[in-house]
Amino acid sequence: MEKIWLVFQREYLVRVRKKSFIIMTILGPLLMALVMIVPIWLATMSDDTKVVQVLDESGYLKGKLTSTEELKFVNVPGPVERAKQEYLTTEDAALLYIPKIDLEKPQGIQLFSQKSTSLAMKSSLEKQVRQELEEVKFVNSGIDQQVLDKIKTPVSIRTVNLSEEGEKSSDVGVTTGVGFAGAFLVYLFIFIYGAQIMRGVIEEKTSRILEVMVSSVKPFQLMAGKILGIAAVGLTQFLLWIILTSAISTGVSSQFDLKRFSDAQIGQTVQGMETEREVQQAQEINELFSATQNLNVPLLIGTFLFYFLGGYLLYGALFGAVGAAVDSETDSQQFMLPITVPLILSFIVAQTIIIKNPNGPVAFWMSMIPFTSPVVMMLRMPFGVPTWELLLSMFLLMLGFIGTIWVGARIYRVGILMYGKKVNYRELSKWLFYKG
């Protein structure tokens, strides 16, 4: 134990003191902040108002199209040919042409533009034209505007998880988001730090330090110390990221008045609840908050840490074994593939099948198999997983990492003293049964 602790200390300190660690620790949150800032910045910078020329020959839309921040409508005189010619001399975004149309079957509406139009603009125009035409039709069939306004009913479905413990608001968006974030972190952690284990072992092998070490430390102690040390490096980095990111994001949101904006909005609705639209928005925000609050956060964090470490140990032992079996990183490819495939697979499958059906058979089996369960179970957790499934999966994962550590340690033990020998899988399987 004492020796594992010594190895652990060395592995940890050497890595934490590295320049690359410090740089990544600072850059990580900056990158995350950048991801947050850029969209906001782009939105506030928002492109200039686009001018759309309208040539309405039908007469239904006269003065009806309302200009917004993004789009400004300008009526132009016909006929089409002249309008098109003149449009070309301007720098306006587009020319909307509405011919004389049959209300029942509006056809022949065209949008001319010099550059290709964005999908957003097209759908925004389609929506406005459709609404206006519908209104004309309503009025034509004798329904007046007031009745019409009353008929319009905003609907938003509140999803509720029903269980014996009572009702809980849930939000599919939030649950998916939380699950996905957890799964992604586990995936990322295994890849980044697993590869570090491998590189560390290869470095020790090529520098021939192992030969000096193994006479005073058992290979298993060396491997265990290294894997745990690197895990601690990873946890340290994540912790620093969380602290720095929250610091930066508080800074950013106060800078951009994000918080005040949303606070003000909630406050407003509480005070006045003036319009339906605002009420609806307030409801949505409230639901989002309550959904986040209704997630069983301690359980989520607990299982996250378990699968995070379990998955890392499972794969870490294998990465270590690969490092010991090869002489250089270039040789590691053939052994890396079978290790990375289940990991990548679980992530890909997670994005499609499991998100659609988080309690289906694929999700179930993949959250049981130790090689895929760390990623898949994290994804399923926020949706609620029966206790027995969770316990079984945890138990299997523990068996899994004990197994891979056994295999890894045996390969490691032989591999670290083997130089200049190209190994294959048959060779590796023999190593498992070498004596002492």
Next chain:
Amino acid sequence: MQTESLSLSFNPSPTAKLLQPILQIQGVSKRYEAHQALDKVSFEVPTGSIFGLLGPNGAGKTSLIRIITQITAPDEGQVLFEGQPLRPHHVQQIGYLPEERGLYKKMKVGEQLLYLARLRGLEKADATQRIKVWADRLDLKTWLNKNVEDLSKGMQQKVQFIATVLHEPKLLILDEPFSGFDPVNANLIRDEIMKLRDQGCTVIFSTHRMESVEQMCDDIAMIHNSQKVLEGSLKEVKSRYRTQTFHVEGTGKLLVMSPDFKVLTQTQHGDRFEAEVQLEPEVGPSQLLRYLTERVEVHGFLEKLPSIHDIFIQTVNQK
């Protein structure tokens, strides 16, 4: 344990033989798949000696050393350390300098020595103190805060040597300790090894440099094709391989015409001569001397013992 071993003061080889051998290798065999690395090898390493472990490349020396350092276990046979079967805790009394050796490149020399010393069970304060002493002794003091990669190869070898001896082992196993050293530093290390021996440390010394074996070793064993082919004290082995050849020189005109003596080489410079003469089996050296003094004036008369180098080559070629 450690202090006990230090307080005992051993005398070099002759009396040391009376003590229990520090290492007894008894019928050790090791097999790697199709390759028999060691085949029933047995010998003893006397306490307080410098013991040369010789053999051509691939003979099985490294396999044997790995068994002694408990990196691997023998398939058959056993190794006794001070009369007891090897146990993991014995590792703390053994210092091993492997032939293929290295250090962490991006670690400071001092930290690295401390790390290796603590892995061998030294306390931090104790280790720091000893590192200082050794760094002084081998002229490394200014380098303790440098990264290993900034050191020359010879410097790195010195660091490795220190790492091997820091925990004051009773048994030191040195595999090609002089590789990478210039003659000055090689001498420095050789003197340190001798000093350690005089303090009571037993040294197993594996090398291909036969002149250092000749200079330093008290006893040797030789492994060839996985088997032990030679064992004994250096003198004993040499006398076993003596060929009854004598080197003579003097003045006069040497003309040997006797069936008892065979002249191997002879040079004559004016009045002076030098010759190597081999005796027939049942003839003694005094007969040769008498024969010579009757005819010429003898200035020098010396038995020509085979060098370890010759014995090595002869043994390898024989088998």
